Amino acid sequence: MPYLLDLEKLQLGDIILQSGTSKFSWWIKKGTRSDYSHAMLYVGHSIIHALTEGVYSTNPQRIIVNSDRHLKVLRSKSQLTESSRNIICNYARNLSGSLYNKVEAISSPILNRFDKEAISSGQFCSRLVAQAYKQAGISISNNPDYTTPENINKSSSLIEVKNCLIVAEQRHIDFAATDDPILENQKRTFQWLNVARTLFANRRIKIQTINDVAEALMENQDLDNEISKHIKDSKYLEHYDYDKVTNSYRYNLPLFIKKYQETDIDLFFQELNKEPDLILRHSNNYFQSGLNYAHLGLEFHKLHTELYKNLLKLSEERISILFQFATIIRQPKLIEITNYLLTYIKKII
Missing domain, CATH: 3.90.1720.10 (endopeptidase domain like (from Nostoc punctiforme))
Incomplete structure (x- = not known):
């Protein structure tokens, strides 16, 4: 079983x-x-x-x-x-x-x-x-x-x-068998990150994570343009939009209603409960990337500032659907929560 x-x-x-x-x-x-x-x-x-x-x-x-x-x-x-x-x-x-x-x-x-x-x-x-x-x-x-x-x-x-x-019900098994967008994002991330590892290895600097790249660029700003080019070429910056393809119901009210009818109210709460953590993380990264760009003027930080802004806009789109759905089913508390999240995002971006 x-x-x-x-x-x-x-x-x-x-x-x-x-x-x-x-x-x-x-x-x-x-x-x-x-x-x-x-x-x-x-x-x-x-x-x-x-x-x-x-x-x-x-x-x-x-x-x-x-x-x-x-x-x-x-x-x-x-x-x-x-x-x-x-x-x-x-x-x-x-x-x-x-x-x-x-x-x-x-x-x-x-x-x-x-x-x-x-x-x-x-x-x-x-x-x-x-x-x-x-x-x-x-x-x-x-x-x-x-x-x-x-x-x-x-x-x-x-x-x-x-x-x-x-x-696990059949719907769980079916979902687990679908294409995983995280794996595609991993592929794109490693594509440019491996290039950065090689570039910094030539200077005897070990790189593991994206944060390592950001830190190493502070003393090696001449590598900014080359690394930024590979970031753009990898399509890493565009992957955020992939969720619209794999989970289109999150961005379309009629599709969300249809999905809801096939499941139950748990769908609404599953979608809503994950958003606050995403918003907090993306807003923190948006702030830090923007601050780094203002301080250093590196394209690497500019690209990541734009990425996190786009991720926040994506949350805004998803929550807007949830707000509309909460309005349809006449749930004042859920309307209040989703409206608060929308207002919070608008203040940030």
């Missing part, structure tokens, strides 16, 4: 362990004597994890397993403060784009026993999770730089959260 995560039961910072079925997953489970081969971090309607392709986000509704024993949710024994949750989640998000380090991942069962620091800034799944918690001053492993999914599973700092799975 297929299962997926029940998002209503999850909290920011929850750790999700998965029993994978690939050959590499089998090796990890055998080598660590564990039922689990993969660790992920829930950051709010999205999961951050490290796979061999690199670090990126995943829609948790795309994770379908064949047994309720193949997913396990762990949570900090001590109640996380809002500040701690933000530190953990933001740290993980900022690792997006990082390369996977298979050698260090394979070495982690042995090196976890020692006080050995990471050789590189490369990532693997359990390192990402443990290091994110370390940023908030919480130790979930003997050595966060070299930890395994089983180390996390047996951590005395964590407890299991029961009943976090639901039986």
Whole structure:
């Protein structure tokens, strides 16, 4: 019987362990004597994890397993403060784009026993999770730089959260089988980011993330034009609009009403609940990119300022549909909430 995560039961910072079925997953489970081969971090309607392709986000509704024993949710024994949750989640998000380090991942069962620091800034799944918690001053492993999914599973700092799975209906299975726009965005991001890695490597500067590029450009502004050209050529800046193709109902009231009739009111709340976090993150990035552009005048920052502005406009379009729908079904509180979000975005952009 297929299962997926029940998002209503999850909290920011929850750790999700998965029993994978690939050959590499089998090796990890055998080598660590564990039922689990993969660790992920829930950051709010999205999961951050490290796979061999690199670090990126995943829609948790795309994770379908064949047994309720193949997913396990762990949570900090001590109640996380809002500040701690933000530190953990933001740290993980900022690792997006990082390369996977298979050698260090394979070495982690042995090196976890020692006080050995990471050789590189490369990532693997359990390192990402443990290091994110370390940023908030919480130790979930003997050595966060070299930890395994089983180390996390047996951590005395964590407890299991029961009943976090639901039986997957056919609509869930159908959705999980559709093309994933996140994978396309990952492809476009790595296309220009790999070029930037090479350019900076020639100057003995190691690059993992987009933030690393932004920081390195401060002292290497002569690379701005070349990197910006590759960013534009990769179509990375245009991917934000891809959601209109894959989820057109979010931007068209008749389509939204039809989709709602096929599901239920949960659709409205699923769409609404993810927006505040997106708006907060995109507005913060919009502000920081704009500030960097005003300070340095680099095209790299100008391009990202425009990107985050476009992402905010996209949220505005989606929320406008929700506002209209709330008006149709005559829900004053939902009208008030969606109108507040629309007003907030208008003030920013």
